[in-house]
Amino acid sequence: MPAHPGGDRHGVAGVDWPVNLIEWGLAGATGVAVLGALVALLTPERARSVVAGIAVAGVGGAGLAAGVAAIAGEEFTAHLPELLPLFGVTLTLDPLGGLFMAVAGAVCLVAAGYGVSYAGGGHGNRSRSTQATLPLFTLTLVLVPAAGSVSTLLVLWELMALTSLVLVFTDHRARPQVTSAGLWYAVMTHLGFVAILAGLVVFAAAAGGDTFETLRTAQLSPGLATVVFAAALIGFGSKAGLVPLHVWLPRAHPEAPSQVSAMLSAAMVNLGVYGVIRVGFDLLGAGQRGWWLVVLILGAASALYGILHAAMASDLKRLLAYSTVENMGLVFLAVGVAGWFHTLGEERLAALALAAGLLHVVNHAGFKTVLFLAAGSAVRATGSRDLDALGGLSRRMPVTTALFAVGALGAMALPPGNGFISEWLLLQSLVHPPAGAGVTTALVLPVAVAVVALTAGLAVATFVKALGVGFFARARSRAPEQAVESPPLLLATTGVAAAACVALAVAPAALGPALSRATGATLGVPTDVVSGALTVRLAGIASTISPLLILAALVAAVVVAALLVQVVARRPARRREAPLWDCGAGPPTPRMQYTATSFAEPLQRVFDDVLAPETAVDTHLASPYLLARMRYQRRLPDRIEHWLYRPVLAVTAAAGRAARALANGSVHRYLAYGFFGTIGLLVALVVIP
Amino acid sequence: MIKLLNKIRRTGRVAEPAPPRPPLSCPKAERLAGSVQLRHVDAGSCNGCEVEIGSVFGPVYDAERYGARLVASPRHADAVLVTGPVTRNLAEPLRRTVAALPEPRIVVAVGDCAINCGEFKDAYGVVGAVEDVVPVDVKVPGCPPTPEAIVTALRGLTGR
Numbered sequence: 001m002p003a004h005p006g007g008d009r010h011g012v013a014g015v016d017w018p019v020n021l022i023e024w025g026l027a028g029a030t031g032v033a034v035l036g037a038l039v040a041l042l043t044p045e046r047a048r049s050v051v052a053g054i055a056v057a058g059v060g061g062a063g064l065a066a067g068v069a070a071i072a073g074e075e076f077t078a079h080l081p082e083l084l085p086l087f088g089v090t091l092t093l094d095p096l097g098g099l100f101m102a103v104a105g106a107v108c109l110v111a112a113g114y115g116v117s118y119a120g121g122g123h124g125n126r127s128r129s130t131q132a133t134l135p136l137f138t139l140t141l142v143l144v145p146a147a148g149s150v151s152t153l154l155v156l157w158e159l160m161a162l163t164s165l166v167l168v169f170t171d172h173r174a175r176p177q178v179t180s181a182g183l184w185y186a187v188m189t190h191l192g193f194v195a196i197l198a199g200l201v202v203f204a205a206a207a208g209g210d211t212f213e214t215l216r217t218a219q220l221s222p223g224l225a226t227v228v229f230a231a232a233l234i235g236f237g238s239k240a241g242l243v244p245l246h247v248w249l250p251r252a253h254p255e256a257p258s259q260v261s262a263m264l265s266a267a268m269v270n271l272g273v274y275g276v277i278r279v280g281f282d283l284l285g286a287g288q289r290g291w292w293l294v295v296l297i298l299g300a301a302s303a304l305y306g307i308l309h310a311a312m313a314s315d316l317k318r319l320l321a322y323s324t325v326e327n328m329g330l331v332f333l334a335v336g337v338a339g340w341f342h343t344l345g346e347e348r349l350a351a352l353a354l355a356a357g358l359l360h361v362v363n364h365a366g367f368k369t370v371l372f373l374a375a376g377s378a379v380r381a382t383g384s385r386d387l388d389a390l391g392g393l394s395r396r397m398p399v400t401t402a403l404f405a406v407g408a409l410g411a412m413a414l415p416p417g418n419g420f421i422s423e424w425l426l427l428q429s430l431v432h433p434p435a436g437a438g439v440t441t442a443l444v445l446p447v448a449v450a451v452v453a454l455t456a457g458l459a460v461a462t463f464v465k466a467l468g469v470g471f472f473a474r475a476r477s478r479a480p481e482q483a484v485e486s487p488p489l490l491l492a493t494t495g496v497a498a499a500a501c502v503a504l505a506v507a508p509a510a511l512g513p514a515l516s517r518a519t520g521a522t523l524g525v526p527t528d529v530v531s532g533a534l535t536v537r538l539a540g541i542a543s544t545i546s547p548l549l550i551l552a553a554l555v556a557a558v559v560v561a562a563l564l565v566q567v568v569a570r571r572p573a574r575r576r577e578a579p580l581w582d583c584g585a586g587p588p589t590p591r592m593q594y595t596a597t598s599f600a601e602p603l604q605r606v607f608d609d610v611l612a613p614e615t616a617v618d619t620h621l622a623s624p625y626l627l628a629r630m631r632y633q634r635r636l637p638d639r640i641e642h643w644l645y646r647p648v649l650a651v652t653a654a655a656g657r658a659a660r661a662l663a664n665g666s667v668h669r670y671l672a673y674g675f676f677g678t679i680g681l682l683v684a685l686v687v688i689p
Numbered sequence: 690m691i692k693l694l695n696k697i698r699r700t701g702r703v704a705e706p707a708p709p710r711p712p713l714s715c716p717k718a719e720r721l722a723g724s725v726q727l728r729h730v731d732a733g734s735c736n737g738c739e740v741e742i743g744s745v746f747g748p749v750y751d752a753e754r755y756g757a758r759l760v761a762s763p764r765h766a767d768a769v770l771v772t773g774p775v776t777r778n779l780a781e782p783l784r785r786t787v788a789a790l791p792e793p794r795i796v797v798a799v800g801d802c803a804i805n806c807g808e809f810k811d812a813y814g815v816v817g818a819v820e821d822v823v824p825v826d827v828k829v830p831g832c833p834p835t836p837e838a839i840v841t842a843l844r845g846l847t848g849r
Binding site for chain 2: 576578579581582583584585
């Protein structure tokens, strides 16, 4: 940002800031990012990751500071007409944008330090393109929530898509599947961009202006508003991995280097949620009830579908990516419920549901960062993402295992974890239906409760599998047997994220004011949604929860149980050391352990109709009676991809092949195309009045 | 009503009075105090002995009323019943099974084959008699031994 933005500044009522933190933060972030990218281009390979890491940390830190300042009440608006032709750049930040900016900044701050050590060890690419793109990607993550006009949002959104695409392609020389994942991502993200572009351009045209302030005051016909919202939901939803637009996410997120995976999965997907909240609640003024029912249903479907596939996955990072689909589904469910209540006029419940969604965004960012970074450490040490080839890491990499466990606890949504508190809030908003609500509400809310409950149960199975199969038990192959613990910087950065998770789990009420401001800014009614210090109190509902007391009770129970075991074990007993009884067949081998696939098998049977696994058995007969060899293969392809995308891809490919007949290499023909095309156009212009 | 209850109580109790109690057949069995859990290992039998063991624990001979009982793991057992000559494939598993027994390890060789290889002496797949592989405490001769003989040997272990 230039030093003299042409915007107005406001201090908060009662607080007089010496400088506008947001302005300085955003200007600093932009400067550091551009400078960092340039320096990274020029420095030799060894120092490049350090330069990029410092730049990413600077941008992330500045974003975090600016976001926190916005939540604290500082306001900022800037119009920079010279930066972008026609409309110029408009930046503005309110508490809602500040929350998303702070989350993105914090995630990037942690990922920066991790990335330095990760790339320094020869993992993650140290190429010029990757390292120079990292600060720019971070900058777009931080700036998108500050966009104050349609054109600014679209430019930043597209920059974010392009820079993240470069980062997804990082390892394309090492693994061929990276290219395929990158192509999926490129196509899906641009289809999403087209949807957002179309929706917002139509909106801006109808409103007669480009800035969000103009859009807020626009009077749209209900039909047009629905078109705009649908386009925005498709575009932003595809970025957040909303079913059925999620197919790129479990492909692209795992293929990026681990710190980039964390940035994609913990920060970038959030911006999809941000977009829907911004357009749906803020710009369109919450609109019609039917929209939010669609959001709710899509969110519920994403949550279930995502966690079901996560439970089946045997690739550690793919599992985490599907878990992102699940968590974003839960957030969209919360947003849908909030919109539903808002249109019913139940402001308190709407604020509660929206606060639950936003808190889940924060919590998910926390534990997903920990999980992806810890998983990255495991992948770095073993060279494998396949859970069926891991195991036994708890002895070789105890710190990484402990950190992954903290993240897994959060993702499981069980009491001492941080994911629990936001899901509890969501359930609280669902189980207190407003008085005199209609039949649809009475039908939708219990189903939503069931979806959240089932999702939580499957999440427990998923992360017990990820932790139990991947990190505990005995090593299933040679690589995890020889794994060594990660260098201190990797552990320290992951540890910082884990500490944040613990803090969120123990004292979620500390976020209460931030959530209240963000929901207040969105719904237009300031309410104290969540209050209290150690005990969380909910506005309008007689429900309280004290995470610290729960934690204390759990710790006490564990200590008592451990002491009892000690007491019992002290009793003198005659003991004989004996080998494990193995049915006489020889000692058990690691191959006899549960694998990720076998652990998920019962669940797979239960959900057979949804997952529809493909089984192939090849038998080669030596003679009519003797079998020479047999091959059994079972795959669990993404059914939505199979049924929805394959036909489209097939038709597109066929159309492309058919279109080849048009271009046969004859120059005369091409000239003729131009000639007749022009004539046809002129005729059409004459005929059509 | 009382008559009916008595009838129900008596129904199924068709066992004859037990023969006189035999003396303990193995000094180790004293520690077992009347209850012997048995693991059966077929080390290469023709299944003749198995048929007899089956009837030992059937309703007619009912060895369980003397305190002997078949279990599914050597970890739960006090003694093993070994039948048949020990074949090459089963020699090592037999050793491990006996090693997995808790003290006192009692081995009962049931049938002529288990005692001296019987019909299968010098067969190409046979390692030897049970005694050649693990120490044997009690022997029950016969090809196959009668259920009465097996029951008598087991009562020698339970002492009841």
